[in-house]
Every structure is written in C-alpha cells, then in structure tokens.
Amino acid sequence: EVQLVESGGGLVQPGRSLKLSCAASGFTFSDYNMAWVRQAPKKGLEWVATISYDGSSTYYRDSVKGRFTISRDNAKSTLYLQMDSLRSEDTATYYCARAVDYFDYWGQGVMVTVSS
Amino acid sequence: EIVLTQSPTTMAASPGEKVTLTCRASSSVSYMHWYQQRSGASPKLWIYETSKLASGVPNRFSGSGSGTSYSLTINSMETEDAATYYCQQGSSYPWTFGGGTKLELK
Numbered sequence: 001e002v003q004l005v006e007s008g009g010g011l012v013q014p015g016r017s018l019k020l021s022c023a024a025s026g027f028t029f030s031d032y033n034m035a036w037v038r039q040a041p042k043k044g045l046e047w048v049a050t051i052s053y054d055g056s057s058t059y060y061r062d063s064v065k066g067r068f069t070i071s072r073d074n075a076k077s078t079l080y081l082q083m084d085s086l087r088s089e090d091t092a093t094y095y096c097a098r099a100v101d102y103f104d105y106w107g108q109g110v111m112v113t114v115s116s
Numbered sequence: 117e118i119v120l121t122q123s124p125t126t127m128a129a130s131p132g133e134k135v136t137l138t139c140r141a142s143s144s145v146s147y148m149h150w151y152q153q154r155s156g157a158s159p160k161l162w163i164y165e166t167s168k169l170a171s172g173v174p175n176r177f178s179g180s181g182s183g184t185s186y187s188l189t190i191n192s193m194e195t196e197d198a199a200t201y202y203c204q205q206g207s208s209y210p211w212t213f214g215g216g217t218k219l220e221l222k
Contacts, residue, residue, distance in 0.1 A: 101206025
C-alpha cells in the first residue's frame with residue numbers, strides 16, 4: 001500500500017524558514033517524480049513544485065521560486081521542501097504527492113501557518 | 117500559464133440525478149485530470165488522462181473532452197458523491213488546478 005506521511009509543519013514568523021519532510025513507502029520511491037501541492041484555508045489546490053525521480057530536474061511555481069527548494073533522498077525514500085523567507089500568503093496545508101503529470105497518491109497533509 | 121475555469125462553482129443534485137461538471141482551459145491541453153476532495157480529507161485522484169477512472173472509482177463516473185473543454189459526468193448521483201471536484205492540467209508548467217466545483221446533495 002502506497003503511503004506518504006508529511007511532517008515538519010507548524011507556526012512560523014514571516015521571513016523565517018521551515019523544512020517539510022515526506023516519508024514514502026509501499027512503492028519504489030526512486031522510480032517516481034514527486035511533488036508538493038498546497039491548499040490555503042478554505043481555498044483551492046495550488047501546485048508548488050515537482051522533482052524528477054532522480055533529483056536532476058526541479059520545477060517551481062513563480063511565487064515560490066528562489067524561496068523554496070524541493071529535494072529528495074532516494075536512499076531514505078524521503079521528499080523535502082525547504083521553505084525560506086516565508087510570507088503570510090504561504091499559509092496552507094502542504095500535501096506531498098506522487099507525480100506523473102497528475103497526482104496519483106497524496107499524503108494527509110501538514111499545516112504551515114506564517115504569522116507574527 | 118494555463119488557466120482552468122470550472123463551472124458551476126457550486127451545485128446541488130438529488131439522488132439519481134445526472135450531473136455534469138465542466139472545466140475549460142485557456143489554452144489547449146493534452147489531457148485533463150480530476151480529483152475528489154471530501155471535507156477535511158486529502159484530495160484523491162478520480163479521473164486521469166481525461167477518461168480513465170482511478171482505482172476504486174464507481175463506473176457511474178465518466179470523463180470526456182478534448183482541447184480546451186472537458187467534463188466529468190455522474191450518471192446517477194449518490195449520497196457519497198457530495199464533495200468538491202477539481203480539474204488539473206499537467207501538459208505544461210506551471211501545472212494548474214481549476215477553482216473547484218462543490219457538489220452538494222439536494
């Protein structure tokens with residue numbers, strides 16, 4: 001059974017950093033591209049970033065480019081999202097997802113709140 | 117960026133009623149994908165590559181479309197189908213989602 005379990009969320013002040021993790025199991029992690037998708041409170045879904053199966057390629061939405069870094073450790077079957085210079089508009093539930101050009105499995109999500 | 121516009125934003129359907137949700141893209145896409153999200157839960161892949169049902173999705177659901185116009189149809193509404201449905205394109209970056217259609221039970 002595919003499982004994706006996010007961790008690392010919480011309350012952080014504007015301008016500070018936070019690193020999310022996503023532990024994957026139930027599939028060969030190194031065979032799949034992975035992504036982060038977020039959802040602000042009471043809002044819709046928003047793609048954040050994608051990383052290729054081997055980590056050689058990364059893609060970001062413009063609003064996080066230069067502030068967020070997606071990475072992976074295939075030996076640990078873990079996906080990461082380093083979030084720097086956080087803004088109030090980054091407040092959301094962040095989901096880890098397995099990516100094709102769609103998202104076939106999702107984690108339970110982790111809440112990130114950016115507030116002073 | 118390809119903008120996806122879903123309609124209606126909200127709708128209510130009675131059990132047994134046929135339901136059609138639409139998603140229009142600002143530019144042509146190769147495929148459209150759909151997700152179901154129930155309140156308080158993570159989204160689930162529902163339909164992929166326009167018309168393929170994800171594992172476990174009842175066959176009263178179907179998807180169709182091409183180019184810039186796509187739809188998700190429920191042949192006969194059931195209680196468990198009440199949820200928000202999002203369309204999504206992965207044809208070009210940035211990958212984008214529609215704003216969602218909230219489907220309620222009448």
